[in-house]
Amino acid sequence: MSQRFAATLVPMNSGPVLRTLIALLLLGAAPVVIAAGSNDACLKCHTDPTVKRESGPNMALTDPAKFRMSVHGGKKGQCIECHDDAETADGKDHPKKLKPVDCASCHEDEVAEVTKTVHGKPVDGDKAASTCVGCHGSPHEMLAKDDPKSLTNYVNMEAACGSCHGNDKVVAQRKLPGGNVQAAFHDSIHGRLVRDGSDFKAQAPTCTTCHGAHSIQSKKEVGSKLSHANQPAMCGSCHQRALVTYNSGKHGQLQQGGDKTAPTCTDCHSAHGIQDAASDNWQVAAIGQCGNCHDDYVESYHLTYHGKVTNLGYADMATCASCHGAHDIRPASDPLSPVSAEQRLTTCQQCHKQASVQLMSWDPHPRPSDSERSVVLYWANVGMNGLLIGVFAFFGLHTVLWAYRSFGDAIRRRRGGGSNR
Ligand code: HEC
Ligand code: HEC
Ligand code: HEC
Ligand code: HEC
Ligand code: HEC
Ligand code: HEC
Ligand code: HEC
Ligand code: HEC
Numbered sequence: 564m565s566q567r568f569a570a571t572l573v574p575m576n577s578g579p580v581l582r583t584l585i586a587l588l589l590l591g592a593a594p595v596v597i598a599a600g601s602n603d604a605c606l607k608c609h610t611d612p613t614v615k616r617e618s619g620p621n622m623a624l625t626d627p628a629k630f631r632m633s634v635h636g637g638k639k640g641q642c643i644e645c646h647d648d649a650e651t652a653d654g655k656d657h658p659k660k661l662k663p664v665d666c667a668s669c670h671e672d673e674v675a676e677v678t679k680t681v682h683g684k685p686v687d688g689d690k691a692a693s694t695c696v697g698c699h700g701s702p703h704e705m706l707a708k709d710d711p712k713s714l715t716n717y718v719n720m721e722a723a724c725g726s727c728h729g730n731d732k733v734v735a736q737r738k739l740p741g742g743n744v745q746a747a748f749h750d751s752i753h754g755r756l757v758r759d760g761s762d763f764k765a766q767a768p769t770c771t772t773c774h775g776a777h778s779i780q781s782k783k784e785v786g787s788k789l790s791h792a793n794q795p796a797m798c799g800s801c802h803q804r805a806l807v808t809y810n811s812g813k814h815g816q817l818q819q820g821g822d823k824t825a826p827t828c829t830d831c832h833s834a835h836g837i838q839d840a841a842s843d844n845w846q847v848a849a850i851g852q853c854g855n856c857h858d859d860y861v862e863s864y865h866l867t868y869h870g871k872v873t874n875l876g877y878a879d880m881a882t883c884a885s886c887h888g889a890h891d892i893r894p895a896s897d898p899l900s901p902v903s904a905e906q907r908l909t910t911c912q913q914c915h916k917q918a919s920v921q922l923m924s925w926d927p928h929p930r931p932s933d934s935e936r937s938v939v940l941y942w943a944n945v946g947m948n949g950l951l952i953g954v955f956a957f958f959g960l961h962t963v964l965w966a967y968r969s970f971g972d973a974i975r976r977r978r979g980g981g982s983n984r
C-alpha cells in the first residue's frame with residue numbers, strides 16, 4: 564500500500580465523511596474504481612485543485628475543456644490511451660509514479676524521424692534537444708496544425724520554434740547555433756509577410772518551410788536542405804527567376820561544381836534577416852557582403868566617386884550590382900558581362916546618359932600602388948607622397964636647425980650675464 568498514493572489524496576480541508584471514505588479506501592473496502600475508458604474517473608481527481616503530489620504541486624489539468632477540444636481528446640479520446648498504466652487491474656488507485664508516455668505507440672513514424680535529427684539527438688548528456696512536447700506544447704491541449712490556434716500552425720510557427728531559438732536565456736544556456744534566430748526572422752521580409760498578411764501571405768516561408776519539421780538538420784550535414792550544395796534550390800523553389808540567373812553566372816557555376824568558396828543565396832542575403840532587395844539600407848549593406856570575398860575590389864571601389872557616396876549610406880549611386888549584375892555575375896572577359904568591353908558603355912549609359920567612349924578609360928577599380936593598372940594614379944600618388952615627404956623633411960630640418968640656433972643664443976646670453984651688448 565505504501566506504493567499507493569491514496570493517503571496523499573486527503574484534500575486539505577476534507578471533512579469527516581471524506582476522511583472516512585479515504586480510510587475505507589485505504590483498507591480496500593471502497594476503492595475508487597477507475598472505470599476502464601472513462602475520463603470522468605481520472606478527471607474527478609485531476610480537476611480538483613486540492614489534489615496534490617506529496618511533493619507539493621497540484622495535479623489538476625489546467626483546463627479539461629481544452630483536452631476535449633484537442634486532437635487527443637475529442638469524443639473518444641481517453642486518458643488511458645496514453646497513460647495506460649493509470650488504469651489498474653484490480654480497480655484500485657494507480658501508482659504514484661507512472662511510466663513516461665510513449666508517443667511512438669501511435670506515432671511510430673514521427674518518432675523514428677525526429678530521433679534521427681538535431682532535435683532528437685541527445686545534447687548535454689542525455690536530454691534531447693527538443694522533445695515532441697517542446698514543439699507541440701502540452702500533450703493535453705495539442706491541436707491539429709490546420710487549427711489557427713495550434714502551435715504548429717503556419718502563423719504560430721515562429722513563436723513555437725522561438726520558445727527556444729528566440730529565448731535569450733535558452734540560447735545562451737544551450738549555446739544554440741545562430742543565436743537569437745527568431746529576432747532576425749521577425750523583422751525580415753519573410754517574417755513580416757507571414758505576420759502581417761498580404762497578397763503573398765500563402766507563399767512566404769516560415770521556419771518549417773525552409774527547415775522542415777521532423778526532418779530538421781544542421782546545414783553541415785550532407786543532404787541537408789540548407790547545405791552549400793542544396794540551399795540555392797531550396798530558396799529557388801520560390802524564387803525561380805533568381806535561381807535561374809544565379810545558375811548561369813560565375814558564382815552559381817562554381818557552386819554547382821562543388822566549390823565551397825562560391826557564395827550561395829544566404830552569403831549575400833543572410834538566411835533569417837532577409838530584407839527587401841530594393842531598399843537603400845540593404846543595397847549599401849550588400850557591398851559589404853561582396854567585400855567578404857573581394858576585399859581588394861571593394862577597397863578600390865571606395866576610392867572612386869561611386870564608392871565614396873555609398874560609403875556615406877546613399878544607395879542612389881553605382882553599387883557593385885549596378886555594374887556587375889546581382890545574380891548572373893560574370894568575368895569581365897565574358898562578352899555577356901555588363902562590364903565587358905562590348906557592353907561597358909551601355910552599362911555606364913544607364914546612369915550617364917551622355918557617356919561616350921572616352922569615359923571607358925576611367926577605371927572603376929583604381930590601384931594607386933599598381934604602376935601598370937593605374938599609371939596616372941600611381942605617378943600622381945608617387946608625386947603627392949614625394950611632395951608630402953619633401954615638405955615634411957624640409958620643414959622638419961628647418962625646425963631642428965632653428966631650435967639649435969635659439970638654444971645656442973640662449974646659452975650665450977646667459978654666459979654674457981645680461982651683457983648690454
Ligand atoms: C483518486 C484520485 C485520482 C484518480 C482517480 C486518478 N489520479 Fe492520477 N494522480 C492522483 C494523484 C494524487 C497524483 C500525484 C501522485 C504523486 O506524485 O504524489 C496522480 C498522478 C498522476 C500522474 C502523474 C504520474 C507521475 O509519474 O508523475 C498521471 C499521468 C496521472 N495521475 C494520470 C491519471 C489518469 C490517466 C487517471 C485515470 C485513469 C488518474 N490519474 C486517476 C490522483 C488520482
Ligand atoms: C496524447 C497522450 C496523452 C493523453 C491522451 C493524456 N495525457 Fe496526460 N500526459 C501526457 C504526457 C506526455 C505527459 C507528460 C507531461 C510533459 O512531459 O509535459 C502527461 C502528464 C500528465 C499528468 C502529470 C502532470 C504533471 O503536472 O506532472 C497528469 C496528471 C496527466 N497527464 C493526466 C491526464 C489525464 C487526466 C488525461 C485525460 C483527461 C490525460 N492525462 C491524457 C500525455 C497524455
Ligand atoms: C522541431 C519541432 C517539432 C518536434 C521536435 C516535433 N514536431 Fe511534430 N510537428 C511539428 C510541426 C511544425 C508539424 C506540422 C507539420 C507541417 O506543417 O507539415 C508537426 C506535425 C506532427 C504530426 C502530424 C503529422 C502530419 O503530417 O500532419 C504528428 C503526429 C507529430 N507532429 C508528432 C510528433 C511527435 C510524436 C514528436 C516527437 C517524436 C514530434 N512531433 C516532434 C514540429 C515538431
Ligand atoms: C493512443 C495513441 C496515441 C498516442 C499515444 C499519441 N497520439 Fe498523437 N494522435 C493520435 C491520434 C488518433 C491523433 C489524431 C490523428 C488525426 O486526426 O489524423 C493524433 C494526433 C496528434 C497530433 C496532431 C497532428 C495534426 O493533425 O497536426 C500531434 C501533434 C500528436 N498527435 C502528437 C502526439 C505526441 C507528441 C504524443 C506523445 C506525447 C502523442 N501524440 C501520443 C493518437 C495518439
Ligand atoms: C525545446 C527547444 C527547441 C525547440 C522548440 C526548437 N529547437 Fe531547434 N534546436 C534546439 C537545440 C537545443 C538545438 C541544438 C542541437 C545541437 O547543438 O546538437 C537545436 C538545433 C536546431 C537546428 C540546427 C542548428 C545547427 O546548425 O546545428 C536547427 C536548424 C533548428 N534547431 C531549427 C528549429 C526549428 C525550425 C524549430 C521549430 C520548428 C526548432 N528548432 C525548435 C532546441 C529547440
Ligand atoms: C527562408 C528560409 C529560412 C527560414 C524562413 C528560416 N531559416 Fe533557419 N536557416 C536557413 C538557412 C539557409 C540556414 C543555414 C545558415 C546559413 O546558410 O547561413 C539556417 C540556419 C538556421 C539555424 C542554425 C544557425 C546557423 O547559423 O547555422 C537555426 C537554429 C535556424 N536556422 C532556425 C530557424 C528558426 C527558428 C526559424 C524561424 C523563426 C528559421 N530558422 C527560419 C533558412 C531559413
Ligand atoms: C516558400 C517560398 C519562399 C522561400 C522558400 C523563400 N522565399 Fe524569399 N520571398 C518569398 C516571398 C513570397 C517574398 C515576397 C515577395 C517578393 O518580393 O518576391 C520573398 C521575398 C524575398 C526577398 C526580397 C525580394 C524583393 O523583391 O526585394 C529576398 C531577397 C528573398 N526572398 C530571398 C530568399 C532567400 C535567400 C531564400 C532562401 C534562404 C528565400 N527567399 C526563400 C518566398 C520565399
Ligand atoms: C553575390 C550576391 C548575391 C547572391 C549569391 C544572391 N543574390 Fe539575390 N540579390 C543580390 C543583389 C545585389 C540584389 C539586388 C539586385 C538589384 O538591385 O538589381 C538581389 C536581389 C534578389 C531578389 C529580388 C530581385 C529579384 O531578382 O527578384 C531576390 C528574390 C533574390 N535576390 C533572391 C536570391 C536567391 C534565391 C539567391 C540564390 C539562388 C540569390 N538571391 C543569390 C545579391 C545576391
Ligand code: HEC
Nearest residue numbers: 813824825826830852853855856857883884887892893894
Ligand atoms: C562567399 C564569397 C563571395 C561573395 C560574397 C561574392 N563573391 Fe564574387 N566570386 C567569388 C569567387 C570564389 C569567385 C571566383 C573567383 C575566381 O575564379 O578567381 C568570384 C567571382 C566574381 C567575379 C568574376 C571575377 C572572376 O575572376 O571570374 C565578379 C565580377 C564577382 N565575383 C563579383 C562579386 C560581387 C559584385 C559580389 C557582391 C554582390 C560578389 N562577387 C560576392 C566569391 C564571392
Ligand code: HEC
Nearest residue numbers: 850853857860861864869881882883886894895896902927
Ligand atoms: C562603375 C562600375 C563598377 C562598379 C560600381 C564596380 N565595378 Fe567591379 N568592375 C568594373 C569593371 C569595368 C571591371 C573590369 C575592369 C578591368 O578591366 O579590370 C570590374 C572588375 C571587377 C572584378 C574583376 C573581374 C574580372 O573578371 O577579373 C571584380 C571581382 C569586381 N569588379 C568586383 C566588384 C565589386 C565587389 C564591386 C563593389 C564593391 C564592384 N566591382 C563595383 C566596374 C564596376
Ligand code: HEC
Nearest residue numbers: 868869879880881882885886910911913914922923925927
Ligand atoms: C547606377 C548608376 C550609375 C552607373 C551604372 C554608373 N555610374 Fe558613374 N556615377 C553615378 C552618379 C549618380 C554619379 C554622381 C555624379 C553624376 O551624377 O554624374 C557618378 C559619378 C561618376 C564619375 C565622377 C563624375 C565626376 O563628375 O566627378 C565617374 C568618372 C563615373 N561616374 C564613371 C562611371 C563609369 C565609367 C561607369 C560605367 C563603367 C559608371 N560611372 C556607371 C551613377 C552611375
